[in-house]
Amino acid sequence: xxxxxxxxxxxxxxxxxxxxxxxxxxxxxxxxxxxxxxxxxxxxxxxxxxxxxxxxxxxxxxxxxxxxxxxxxxxxxxxxxxxxxxxxxxxxxxxxxxxxxxxxxxxxxxxxxxxxxxxxxxxxxxxxxxxxxxxxxxxxxxxxxxxxxxxxxxxxxxxxxxxxxxxxxxxxxxxxxxxxxxxxxxxxxxxxxxxxxxxxxxxxxxxxxxxxxxxxxxxxxxxxxxxxxxxxxxxxxxxxxxxxxxxxxxxxxxxxxxxxxxxxxxxxxxx
Numbered sequence: 001x002x003x004x005x006x007x008x009x010x011x012x013x014x015x016x017x018x019x020x021x022x023x024x025x026x027x028x029x030x031x032x033x034x035x036x037x038x039x040x041x042x043x044x045x046x047x048x049x050x051x052x053x054x055x056x057x058x059x060x061x062x063x064x065x066x067x068x069x070x071x072x073x074x075x076x077x078x079x080x081x082x083x084x085x086x087x088x089x090x091x092x093x094x095x096x097x098x099x100x101x102x103x104x105x106x107x108x109x110x111x112x113x114x115x116x117x118x119x120x121x122x123x124x125x126x127x128x129x130x131x132x133x134x135x136x137x138x139x140x141x142x143x144x145x146x147x148x149x150x151x152x153x154x155x156x157x158x159x160x161x162x163x164x165x166x167x168x169x170x171x172x173x174x175x176x177x178x179x180x181x182x183x184x185x186x187x188x189x190x191x192x193x194x195x196x197x198x199x200x201x202x203x204x205x206x207x208x209x210x211x212x213x214x215x216x217x218x219x220x221x222x223x224x225x226x227x228x229x230x231x232x233x234x235x236x237x238x239x240x241x242x243x244x245x246x247x248x249x250x251x252x253x254x255x256x257x258x259x260x261x262x263x264x265x266x267x268x269x270x271x
Contacts, residue, residue, distance in 0.1 A: 112235030
């Protein structure tokens with residue numbers, strides 16, 4: 001039977017070919033009509049087969065948001081500078097020559113007053129001075145004083161002594177009192193002398209004209225003493241009421257020379 005089917009299927013007759021093609025078409029149509037409804041039902045019940053294309057646009061939106069975040073500019077950071085460091089001024093050395101004075105003199109403004117915390121001065125004054133027991137006058141040797149605190153520009157010195165002593169500064173024989181400017185003097189040729197100026201200038205004023213001249217109107221100077229007190233002030237001021245603020249100073253005593261005033265008698269021969 002198989003042989004007969006092969007002979008019929010491969011026959012060269014037109015009638016046979018027409019019948020075989022009709023048979024093949026009929027078989028194809030039957031397959032299509034059977035499978036198509038089943039495939040349509042499966043598509044309608046499977047949500048994965050019906051996924052919308054809108055997800056592609058959502059993905060592009062997410063990409064734009066990431067790019068905008070990446071292009072944000074960084075926040076600038078603040079910078080700070082360190083405080084300046086200051087070094088203290090060097091202490092001047094003792095010398096017999098006038099102390100160097102600043103070419104740019106400090107200018108005073110307002111009334112001066114003592115610093116609340118007084119700095120320590122380096123003061124060099126002879127503790128004693130030899131004097132003739134009968135002398136009533138004396139020139140104070142050159143003195144020295146300095147302060148290392150760079151905040152101190154001006155100094156006030158108070159000079160007083162034992163009762164009966166008086167002090168003469170600068171030009172001798174005339175009162176050199178001054179109540180204006182950066183060099184103030186109070187009590188010249190009296191028992192309490194107050195001078196105020198820049199520190200080095202102040203020392204040069206005391207040492208000028210052969211030094212401070214000391215005298216007395218009652219007896220001799222032998223055995224008497226004088227006191228120098230130094231006060232750091234904000235501006236030049238010559239006020240005796242401020243002398244008590246001093247924390248630095250010196251005392252000098254005038255001691256008599258060992259002179260023998262006895263009369264020596266001796267024999268002599270006359271010719």
